[in-house]
Amino acid sequence: MRSDSDIRRDVEDELRWDPDLDATDIAVSVNNGVVTLAGFVRSYTEKFEAEADAKRVAGALAVVNDLDVRLPDIDERPDPEIARDAVTRIKAELPYAWEKIRVIVKNGWITLEGEIEWNYQRQRTEEAVRRVRGVKGVTNSIQVKPSVPPTEIRRKIEEALRRAAEIDASRITVDTNGSEVILRGTVRSWAERQEAERAAWAAPGVAKVDNRIIVSP
Numbered sequence: 001m002r003s004d005s006d007i008r009r010d011v012e013d014e015l016r017w018d019p020d021l022d023a024t025d026i027a028v029s030v031n032n033g034v035v036t037l038a039g040f041v042r043s044y045t046e047k048f049e050a051e052a053d054a055k056r057v058a059g060a061l062a063v064v065n066d067l068d069v070r071l072p073d074i075d076e077r078p079d080p081e082i083a084r085d086a087v088t089r090i091k092a093e094l095p096y097a098w099e100k101i102r103v104i105v106k107n108g109w110i111t112l113e114g115e116i117e118w119n120y121q122r123q124r125t126e127e128a129v130r131r132v133r134g135v136k137g138v139t140n141s142i143q144v145k146p147s148v149p150p151t152e153i154r155r156k157i158e159e160a161l162r163r164a165a166e167i168d169a170s171r172i173t174v175d176t177n178g179s180e181v182i183l184r185g186t187v188r189s190w191a192e193r194q195e196a197e198r199a200a201w202a203a204p205g206v207a208k209v210d211n212r213i214i215v216s217p
Helices: 004-017 044-055 079-093 119-130 150-163 190-201
Strands: 026-031 034-041 062-065 101-106 109-116 137-140 172-177 180-187 208-211
Touching: 004 026, 004 034, 004 044, 034 044, 044 062, 044 119, 044 137, 044 190, 079 101, 079 109, 079 119, 109 119, 119 137, 119 190, 150 172, 150 180, 150 190, 180 190, 190 208
Parallel strands: 034 062, 109 137, 180 208
Antiparallel strands: 026 034, 101 109, 172 180
């Protein structure tokens, strides 16, 4: 088990190492492996990037992202302009599904609503609007409404876990409840836990993943 001070040092180094992030105003604290990021960044993309950086550090069991987004004056924009650009990006990213998605913007915060068939569409929609200038945050309320038998979902996920070189599939169990997937077991790192969840989301028909995997180095 790594000490909190070692984890904090590595998180701070990882943040400074990231060329897409200005970590000047980010404070890092660690308590029993739980990393908390506080302070502020200059875009929602930077907030997301900082969280991703912290999760990559060995020994980080969880990340609490308390960073505020303080946009430079030049990036402040009216909500209608943000909404227009968000729809344009979604159209470009999902030309055959964009009409099923609704974009709501209030004070720079985007809420995504609608129903689609695949989780990758849900994920790519959020990734697209995250990059819109002036966005301060994103709430993804898009629902996945698949029509795949639960047994097929489970089989696909178990196959994906066995293929993944970074995952010890023998330590993970997969259960399904309709289109919901429940992952249990233990892994050696947060990155391995995230990879198992990513593999579950990639299976056709998955609407929700309940990741109960425990990190135990």
